[in-house]
Amino acid sequence: MDFPFLFQTMKTLLAALPVTLGLFSLSVFFGGLLAILIVWMRVGGNPILSRFARGYIFVFRGSPLLIQMFLVFYGLGQFGFIRHSFVWPALREPFVCAVLSLALCTAGYTAEIFRFGLRAVPPREIEAARAIGMSGFLLVRRIIAPIAFRHALPAYSTEIVMMVKSTALASLVTVWEVTGVAQRLISQTYRTMEVFLCAAIIYLVLNFLILQAMALLEHYLSPHRRAAASLVPGGVPVSR
Template sequence: MDFPFLLSTMKSLLAATPTTLGLFSLSIFFGGLLALLIVTMRVSNNIVARNFAKGYIFVFRGSPLLIQMFLVFYGLGQFGVIRHSIVWPALREPFVCAVLSLALCTGGYSAEIFRSGLRAVPPGEIEAARAAGMSGFLLLRRIIAPIAFRHALPAYSTEIVLMVKSTALASLVTVWEITGVAQRLISQTYRTMEVFMCAAALYLILNFLILQVLALIEHRLNRHNLRPAERKPSVMSAFFGARP
């Protein structure tokens, strides 16, 4: 095995890691905000907002992310109103189009995950909080949101990991993230196995670190439900997604 080549390949891929992390973090951030808006519409009493949210979730969960990315990257420029708008300089950038398509897609999945968390909130907890004088935003912040997030976190962790891997599709719209740089190296060296092994190892490391952080958050949120012997999460349980 050519270790000098593997080392140089890993250095090249590491140089593209900030782009991958930028795609991931921005898409998760804006997708999370969008998901909160969609889930608010989804559980509202307004039939128009509720049906719009249902339609949005159906479209972005039912169609492939790759097609969505192509439609954003190649399709938005077909509309004159967009080409002559103030947002066109940003939408011409492949990175922005990739973030937009990733955020739109994860927003649909995350909205359903958050809705399942809301449905898991015990009605008795809400009634007890109202009896104690809580209402409105205070009730949401102190009771509903923490319980809903705690129930939604395991499924949302899976969505976050999937988004790390989904950033690889951005290479198809000329964003030079890890997979894009790997493909460029393959076209130059014709050493497919070694390059993709380095790329896979880098994605595994990123997902391992992210799962560690998510496992610690989940452990902290569920600390009151754990027995004393289970208070400290293990590395392996964090990696494989198991509860401590």
């Protein structure tokens, strides 16, 4: 095995890692904000907004991400009102189009994950909070959101890992992230195995770190489970 070539390849691919991280972080951030809006529309009680949210989720969960990315990158420029609008200088950039398509897609999946997290909130918790005078934003911030997010976290961590892998599709719209740089190296060296092996290692390490961070977050959001684990079956705290 050619270790000097592997080292140089890994160095070249790591130089493109900030682009991958930028795609991932921006798409997850904006996709999460959009997902919260979609969930509010879905459960808010307005039938028109609810139907719109259902249609959005159906479209973006039911169509391939690659087609969505092509439609954003190649399709938006066909509309004159977009080409002559203030957003066109941003939308003609491949990176912005990739972030937009990734965010729109993950919002559809994340909205359903968050909605099922809301359904997992016990009604008695809400009733108890209202009984002590909690309502509105305070009820959401102190009771509903923490419980719902804790229940949604396992599925949401899977969606985040999928988003890391989905950033590889951005290479097809000329964004030079890790996979795009790997394909360019292969076209120059014709050494497919070594280059893609290095790229796979980068994605594996990145996903491992993300999963560990999500596990720590889940542990932090579950203090009641840590308290239960510190008790013996009889309910007596374990001596330290």
